[in-house]
Amino acid sequence: ILNVEQSPQSLHVQEGDSTNFTCSFPSSNFYALHWYRWETAKSPEALFVMTLNGDEKKKGRISATLNTKEGYSYLYIKGSQPEDSATYLCAAYNFNKFYFGSGTKLNVKP
Amino acid sequence: DAGVIQSPRHEVTEMGQEVTLRCKPISGHDYLFWYRQTMMRGLELLIYFNNNVPIDDSGMPEDRFSAKMPNASFSTLKIQPSEPRDSAVYFCASSSGGENTEAFFGQGTRLTVV
Numbered sequence: 001i002l003n004v005e006q007s008p009q010s011l012h013v014q015e016g017d018s019t020n021f022t023c024s025f026p027s028s029n030f031y032a033l034h035w036y037r038w039e040t041a042k043s044p045e046a047l048f049v050m051t052l053n054g055d056e057k058k059k060g061r062i063s064a065t066l067n068t069k070e071g072y073s074y075l076y077i078k079g080s081q082p083e084d085s086a087t088y089l090c091a092a093y094n095f096n097k098f099y100f101g102s103g104t105k106l107n108v109k110p
Numbered sequence: 111d112a113g114v115i116q117s118p119r120h121e122v123t124e125m126g127q128e129v130t131l132r133c134k135p136i137s138g139h140d141y142l143f144w145y146r147q148t149m150m151r152g153l154e155l156l157i158y159f160n161n162n163v164p165i166d167d168s169g170m171p172e173d174r175f176s177a178k179m180p181n182a183s184f185s186t187l188k189i190q191p192s193e194p195r196d197s198a199v200y201f202c203a204s205s206s207g208g209e210n211t212e213a214f215f216g217q218g219t220r221l222t223v224v
Contacts, residue, residue: 034212043114043201043215044153051209089153091213096141096160098203098213102152 002026002092006101013080014109020076021104023090027071032093035064035075038103039086047075047088080108116202116216123223128190131219134183135204143213144177144187145201153201159185160207192223 004025013019025033032051036044048057053068061078077084087103115134123129135142144156157167162179170177174193179185189196199220203213 032209032211036213043217044213045215046212049210049212093211096207097155097158097166098143098205099155100145100153 002094002099004090004092004099004101006088006090006104008104009102010105010107012107012109015080015082017080017108018076018078019080019106020074021088021106023073023075023101025071025073025090025092025099027068029094030068030071030092031095033066033068033073034091034093034098035073036089036091036100037086038089044089049093075104077106080106082108082110084108114202114204114214114216116200116219118219119217120220121222123192123221125193125223126191127223128188129192129196129221129223131187131200131202131221133185133187133202133216135185135202136214137183139204139206139214141205141207141211142179142185143203143205144185145203147199147201147218156187189221192221194223197222 007022035047038044048064050066055066063076066073085108087105089103091098091100117132143158146154156169157177159179177187199218201218202216205211205213
C-alpha cells in the first residue's frame with residue numbers, strides 16, 4: 001500500500017483568491033501522479049497525469065507541479081471561482097493501482 | 111462510449127440481506143477497480159481486475175464481500191450478509207493501463223443498510 005497524504009483537509013477562500021494544496025507520496029518506486037476533481041454528487045474526473053520529475057501541467061486557471069525526488073506535488077488555482085468548489089484528489093499510480101489521498105475540499109465563496 | 115455505468119444509483123436494504131452492485135466498464139479498458147468511499151478512509155480500493163481476472167483483493171474487508179468479472183463488460187460486487195457498517199458509496203472505475211492512463215469513474219452506488 002502506498003501512503004498518499006493531502007493537505008489541507010479543507011479550505012475556504014473568497015472568489016478571486018489564488019490557492020494551492022499539497023499531495024505527498026512515497027518517492028521510491030514512483031510511476032505516475034494523478035490529480036482528480038470531484039464535484040458533489042458527481043464522480044471524480046482526471047485533471048492531470050504527471051510522470052516526470054519537474055513536470056508542470058496547466059489547464060486554464062489550474063496548474064500542477066511534480067517533484068518525484070522528494071515525493072510531493074502542488075495543485076494551484078489562480079483567481080478561484082465558485083465553480084471551482086470541489087474536492088481535489090491526488091493519486092499515486094503504481095503496480096497498476098491508484099492509491100488515493102483523502103482529498104482537499106475547496107469551498108470558494110462568492 | 112457512455113462511460114463507466116453503475117447500477118443501482120441508490121440501494122437501501124435491511125441488515126442481513128444480500129446486496130449486489132453492478133458495473134459496466136468502458137469498452138476496451140483492461141482494468142476494473144472497485145472503491146468504497148467513507149468519511150473515515152476516503153476512497154478505499156477493495157479489489158481490482160485485469161482482463162477479467164482478480165489481481166488484488168487485499169482491500170476486501172471481509173468474507174462477506176465478493177466480486178466477480180464474468181466478462182470484459184460486466185462486474186459485480188456482492189455483500190452477503192450486509193451490515194449497517196457497510197453503508198457507503200461504492201465506486202467502480204476502469205482504465206486502459208499504461209503510463210499515462212487515468213481512472214474513469216462511474217457515478218457510484220450509495221448503499222444504506224438499515
